[in-house]
Amino acid sequence: MARFYTWMLRLPRGFRDFPPEIEIVRQRTISAIEEVFRRYGFEPMETSSIELWETVKGKYGQEAENKLLFVFPDFLSKEWLSLRYDLTAPLARYVASHPELPLPFKRYEIGRVWRHEEPQRGRYREFWQCDADIVGSPYPEADAEIINLIDDAISQFGFEIKIRLSDRRILSSILSKMGIDHVQVYRAVDKLDKIGWDGVSRELRDQLKEEEITKIKEIISIKEIEDVEKIGGDEIREVTRNLLEIIDLVNNKSKVVFDMSLVRGLDYYTGPVYEVVLKDQRIGSVAGGGRYDSLIKMYGGKDVPATGASIGVERLIEVGLETGIFKKETALTQAYLISISDKNRDFCWKICKELRDNGIRTAVDLMRRDQRSQREHARKVGIRFLIFVGDKEEKEGMLTVVDSLTGERMYLSVQDTVAEIKKRLKSS
Amino acid sequence: MARFYTWMLRLPRGFRDFPPEIEIVRQRTISAIEEVFRRYGFEPMETSSIELWETVKGKYGQEAENKLLFVFPDFLSKEWLSLRYDLTAPLARYVASHPELPLPFKRYEIGRVWRHEEPQRGRYREFWQCDADIVGSPYPEADAEIINLIDDAISQFGFEIKIRLSDRRILSSILSKMGIDHVQVYRAVDKLDKIGWDGVSRELRDQLKEEEITKIKEIISIKEIEDVEKIGGDEIREVTRNLLEIIDLVNNKSKVVFDMSLVRGLDYYTGPVYEVVLKDQRIGSVAGGGRYDSLIKMYGGKDVPATGASIGVERLIEVGLETGIFKKETALTQAYLISISDKNRDFCWKICKELRDNGIRTAVDLMRRDQRSQREHARKVGIRFLIFVGDKEEKEGMLTVVDSLTGERMYLSVQDTVAEIKKRLKSS
Numbered sequence: 001m002a003r004f005y006t007w008m009l010r011l012p013r014g015f016r017d018f019p020p021e022i023e024i025v026r027q028r029t030i031s032a033i034e035e036v037f038r039r040y041g042f043e044p045m046e047t048s049s050i051e052l053w054e055t056v057k058g059k060y061g062q063e064a065e066n067k068l069l070f071v072f073p074d075f076l077s078k079e080w081l082s083l084r085y086d087l088t089a090p091l092a093r094y095v096a097s098h099p100e101l102p103l104p105f106k107r108y109e110i111g112r113v114w115r116h117e118e119p120q121r122g123r124y125r126e127f128w129q130c131d132a133d134i135v136g137s138p139y140p141e142a143d144a145e146i147i148n149l150i151d152d153a154i155s156q157f158g159f160e161i162k163i164r165l166s167d168r169r170i171l172s173s174i175l176s177k178m179g180i181d182h183v184q185v186y187r188a189v190d191k192l193d194k195i196g197w198d199g200v201s202r203e204l205r206d207q208l209k210e211e212e213i214t215k216i217k218e219i220i221s222i223k224e225i226e227d228v229e230k231i232g233g234d235e236i237r238e239v240t241r242n243l244l245e246i247i248d249l250v251n252n253k254s255k256v257v258f259d260m261s262l263v264r265g266l267d268y269y270t271g272p273v274y275e276v277v278l279k280d281q282r283i284g285s286v287a288g289g290g291r292y293d294s295l296i297k298m299y300g301g302k303d304v305p306a307t308g309a310s311i312g313v314e315r316l317i318e319v320g321l322e323t324g325i326f327k328k329e330t331a332l333t334q335a336y337l338i339s340i341s342d343k344n345r346d347f348c349w350k351i352c353k354e355l356r357d358n359g360i361r362t363a364v365d366l367m368r369r370d371q372r373s374q375r376e377h378a379r380k381v382g383i384r385f386l387i388f389v390g391d392k393e394e395k396e397g398m399l400t401v402v403d404s405l406t407g408e409r410m411y412l413s414v415q416d417t418v419a420e421i422k423k424r425l426k427s428s
Numbered sequence: 429m430a431r432f433y434t435w436m437l438r439l440p441r442g443f444r445d446f447p448p449e450i451e452i453v454r455q456r457t458i459s460a461i462e463e464v465f466r467r468y469g470f471e472p473m474e475t476s477s478i479e480l481w482e483t484v485k486g487k488y489g490q491e492a493e494n495k496l497l498f499v500f501p502d503f504l505s506k507e508w509l510s511l512r513y514d515l516t517a518p519l520a521r522y523v524a525s526h527p528e529l530p531l532p533f534k535r536y537e538i539g540r541v542w543r544h545e546e547p548q549r550g551r552y553r554e555f556w557q558c559d560a561d562i563v564g565s566p567y568p569e570a571d572a573e574i575i576n577l578i579d580d581a582i583s584q585f586g587f588e589i590k591i592r593l594s595d596r597r598i599l600s601s602i603l604s605k606m607g608i609d610h611v612q613v614y615r616a617v618d619k620l621d622k623i624g625w626d627g628v629s630r631e632l633r634d635q636l637k638e639e640e641i642t643k644i645k646e647i648i649s650i651k652e653i654e655d656v657e658k659i660g661g662d663e664i665r666e667v668t669r670n671l672l673e674i675i676d677l678v679n680n681k682s683k684v685v686f687d688m689s690l691v692r693g694l695d696y697y698t699g700p701v702y703e704v705v706l707k708d709q710r711i712g713s714v715a716g717g718g719r720y721d722s723l724i725k726m727y728g729g730k731d732v733p734a735t736g737a738s739i740g741v742e743r744l745i746e747v748g749l750e751t752g753i754f755k756k757e758t759a760l761t762q763a764y765l766i767s768i769s770d771k772n773r774d775f776c777w778k779i780c781k782e783l784r785d786n787g788i789r790t791a792v793d794l795m796r797r798d799q800r801s802q803r804e805h806a807r808k809v810g811i812r813f814l815i816f817v818g819d820k821e822e823k824e825g826m827l828t829v830v831d832s833l834t835g836e837r838m839y840l841s842v843q844d845t846v847a848e849i850k851k852r853l854k855s856s
Contacts, residue, residue, distance in 0.1 A: 006729050008482070008483050008521075008524075008565065008728065009483070009524055009525035009727060009728060010480060010483065011476050011478075011479070011480070011521075012478055012480050012505065012507060012509050013478070014506055015476035015477075015478050016474055017474065017475055017518070017522050018471055018473060018474040018475075019471070019473055019522075020472060020535060021472035023471075023472045023473050023474055024472060026469070026474070026726075027472055038760050038761075038789050039784045039787065039788070039789050039790070040784060040789075040790075040791075041761040041789055041790055041791030041792075041811075042761075043448035043451075043452070043759055043761065043763075043809075044448060044451045044452060044455055044760065045445070045446060045447055045448055045451050046445065046446040046451055046454070047445045047446075047552060048439050048440070048443035048444060048445055048554065049443075049477075049540060050439075050440055050443050050542075050554065051439070051440070052438060053437070054436070055437070055438065070500075072498075072500030072501070073500070074440065074544075076544065076545075076546060077440065077441055078464055079440060081440050090445070093437060093439075094445050094447075096436070097437035098439055100804055102808040102809055104794050104795060104805075107448060112477060112540075114478075116502075116503075116504065117504070126476065126477060126478065131843060134794060136794075136795065137794040137795050137796070138794060139778075139794060141793075141794040141796075142794045143439070145794060148781075150601075151578075198819075239611045248448030249777065251781065269724060289482050299435060299436050299437060300436065312749055321664050324661065331471055331474065332466050332471055333466075333470075333471065336469075343492070349569075349677065352738070353576075354681065356467045358470060360466075360467070361466050361469055362465050362467070362468075362469055363468075363534065364469075365569075366562060366564075366565040366567060366569045366573060367532055367564065367565050367567065367572045368534050368569075375532065377530055377531075377532075380530040381471075381530055383469075396795040
């Protein structure tokens, strides 16, 4: 390709296409997650990809709003629009504008979200989230249901996971007593995994005294819920009791790790927060969520509790492909009809229709190529069954079928070809 | 809800949310279309939702580019970005940048596209398209395959359709001889359905003489391919022969109507164009496409022929719902566990897990409500099977199952409940 044209072919930085060999894995993974969402009684929903900037303001926190949102003017309406940053705020807006909704409202949404930031290795400006949320319940049952859901959704593939759990109210209650701004501390602590304690202290040093930082570090380092309880105070006791109730309802308790350093990055969380990390993998979390009891109120008059989580399906796929849990597949197409000579084209076209009508994903030559090139094409695309049609086949109304996976060659009627292919696809 | 807040809840004009009762129909329709795409041997792909404005320029035509594209600046890269206008140009860019792709490249993509225009009744600024394209084949086989595909994809639901077919080269060849600009004529003729002949003449009058307009009208009114052939000229003869070859390969020839007034709105079409309209429906087309043999070259050095179509799945759903072909459904969730008293909650939670593990989409109370409210909630959401758990059930390890569709009441073991629900779901 002429070098002159390469600037024409570029995508904006941080954006991607997914060719079939990746898209097939993506679709399979997303479908499997979706099936778990449905099994848990969540209903599908889709929200607008674009929101009014006005309605998004004040929902995610300063950093997200000032830097990470794609915001742009609409020259027709003279309003500022923004590409959605996540699937949670759109849900909250939807719920606030539909006070008639029967609660609990359990919905899932799988879709694109956008972040206006510098792309980095593994970090894109457009990516997919799989969200499940329960709106309406203030009880630990709801948080536990979400935790069980993300456990099932991710573990089904064979990933070994750990579920980190905490509650923002523990830290916030202590910070309130110390007269310290919560958001600022959350933001620093949220970076612990990346920048370590030294980094966190450095971030806090501007605004806090050394003894305050030491105190925060001490609290964050508590590893047992029982030790948190000892800090005392009615609120903290209630929070820890609530956490124990959640854990009691979690199916796989051994996966749960109480971790005070978990605060999560977004401003809207108000209570229990949780995160799924893959064991033996040095990547960050692959799912996370928590309770956001005030977000819906921010959109309207009604105070509606809510909790939910988001699975970062792309990071999951990435690790899955690296570790061999997921395998690339180049084609969904199952059979390819090869006309041995030009004369056999019409018959191929007819058989192709019959196989398709019988539910077999079939391709036929559209390029008027010779036999060798047709075979070569089917091989390149990765189609399993090659079906040869020559004069003999046409005369006898039969097909020569090659299973390229096993190398077997069969001579079958059309009806038997359908049955044989279906049988072989099922058993593999 | 306080009136004060309503501005907070608004979506930008022309954008929508899809609540479960609509989304369930949408997902089912899209899946059925997708299954036909796969049966025809098309592979899935996803492209970036955002393109560089530079790479989009000159692809769609002036009107689309100057008015209908969402274009906005990226403050980090200092480049202009645009939301994708369709799924065809992104495909062309992808193909141009991957010269190693085995041809024909048959891919489908289902996704959102955006149009920066004033929203109207039934016309939105964000909507979904289902596209299937064949890249690499210049032959009528490819066009016929796409026509058969959209026929199957749409007719499977029970819609009665008509396939309008034409070829841009007929008109363009005649216009060339008359020394008239094609694009301007296409744009006017494309509006024929909406503004009638008077409107079209009015649009053309600025630039053309009265006798030229009369001549165009005369040509556009030709109803038989044989009559087009008589106009003569080698190019026109070749075009009509190609059209007849396409029709010869179309499965349902009786649905095809040759219609010279079909030109389609986009600049990139170069040959045969086609459109699916619903019989007895006064809405416009629900699918359309054509050959765009020069588009990929516009992105790169290589000249690659291509043809494809796009199904406007939302218009299809809209008409389907109006005519009763599609039915709204409020829930995918199949069963709801009702604890008769507070004491039965734990058992309900346990049974819920078992039903889910057995593949039944099950919900359980998360609101600590009384029996009546739980039942009421399941009814509102539209969940079919109500499963009651009281002391008797808990003691005997049995469940009281009500099929709210038939009104039947059963007393079953957990295992039998699973089997019975599966049986009933299958047969309905």
